[in-house]
Amino acid sequence: MKNLIVKDLHVSVEDRTILNGVDLTVNEGEVHALMGPNGNGKSTLLAAIMGDPSYRVDSGSITYGEKDILSMPVNERSKEGIFLGMQYPQEIPGITNSDFLRAAMNVRREKPVSLFEFIKQMEKTINDLEMSSDLAHRFLNEGFSGGEKKRNEIVQLEMLKPSLAMLDEIDSGLDVDAIKIVADALNKTAQENNMAMIIVSHYERFLELMKPQFTHVLVNGKIDLSGGPDLYDRIDKQGYDWIYSELNIEPEKQEEKTQTRVSIGTCAVKDTMKGNIG
């Protein structure tokens, strides 16, 4: 069984602690929704599992299929079957989508994929995601619209067939139709490969389509509340405020942000009225 087990994970960025002891278990084939107010560490958790060099793991452990993920470089984690659909996919001029994908497929196979097989799969995937047929020959994400970039993440996912897909706000920037297309592609891939998913999303529409069995709420760098589908439904209707009172915790003050705030012109007037500037 390829299960992901995160234990007491502490992560920081530039000496600022973001995750403060996260525990999470995702079993093979399970779909988990990860929710929480902005700036509470959802993206950080996914990035730490993938191995983003800008985040530092201070303590705790992450294992996947009983292997210690934290000791592996990013590319090895990918080869273990972990995939992160990124919130802000990079643009890489000079490398075409097809050259990149072929190389990425070949590193996880004994025999390189034949050109014929590759083109067949690529065409099918582009079709599934309803993208334009010249995608293969365009440079990786270069000049793509926000929505195209997100769909291209799913093209990569469908071609690479990971066993654990983490999706970081993959639905933001997508229109209503595109959300449906992406959800269908994900559900189909998940079914075919018994793929587990961790989904970060702010929108119930996407979660309704993905049907996560588990919901976790990440507040102040910790998962203090977990539940079933009813939990994301309640958050969608009532927001996050009730969680603070129910768990008897205070939202972390973001003093730093208000101190460094620079306001000019009309914004300053608005801020003064709101009492942000004394």
Next chain:
Amino acid sequence: MKINNGDTLSFSDGFSVYEIDEQGDMSFSIDSENTCNVFIRIIDASDIDIKGKFKNGDSTILFWNDSVSDVKVTEEYEVSEGCSLNLSYGECNSASMERKLSVDLSGNGSSSNVSTATLTGRNKKYDIEIKNEGIDTHGDMKNYAVVLEKGRLMVNAVGRIAKGAKKSTSHQVSRALSFDKGQSTTILPQLLIDENDVQASHAMSIGKVNEKQLYYLMSRGLDIKECTMLMSLGYLLPIVDQIADEELKDTMKNELERKIMEVCSM
């Protein structure tokens, strides 16, 4: 065909292949009156001195450096009225190179394209000058380079338009990409213009592969070497489009691909 010390070559019409394999110093000259496409492979050399006159038609020469020893090349070319000289250089070997190249567009209506593709972890120093002497002459220079660990690239790119060379143009683009620490890249673009009725431009960029791009590529399973290879191919291959002749174009493309894969898998 092997080029010997003291040869005077007059390239024949069409495609031909030459080799330079000489351990001592050598010099030869080119006296061409044909439209020719020439591939010259440097297998081994030390000091090479080349003087050339292109008196008719359009000539294309691709120099591919495979030398295992350090090489120093001095090239002086003169292009006659209405002729064009297209020069391409592939520098992906594991030895140093010091090149002094000067192209003299002396004939009215003559033109020259110079392009270099460099992938190196050694010293490469190029002084390249295209001189517009005649009226309505056109010089175009492109230098693309990927500089690896311990590599040193120095490019002195000069476009010089002489007084009286009316309606002339001089353009140059240089770009370099670096991956590792401990490398150095210097590009000095210069336009020396002594005439009013001309057009000239230069563009230059020196960039380091950014960590976020590398992380993105690696998150799909590629290791650093595979990323270097893909990015080098993407960076250097467009230089192939500088070559008009299909056969030479393919030669350059294959040599580049082969060498990039070889260098990046080390």
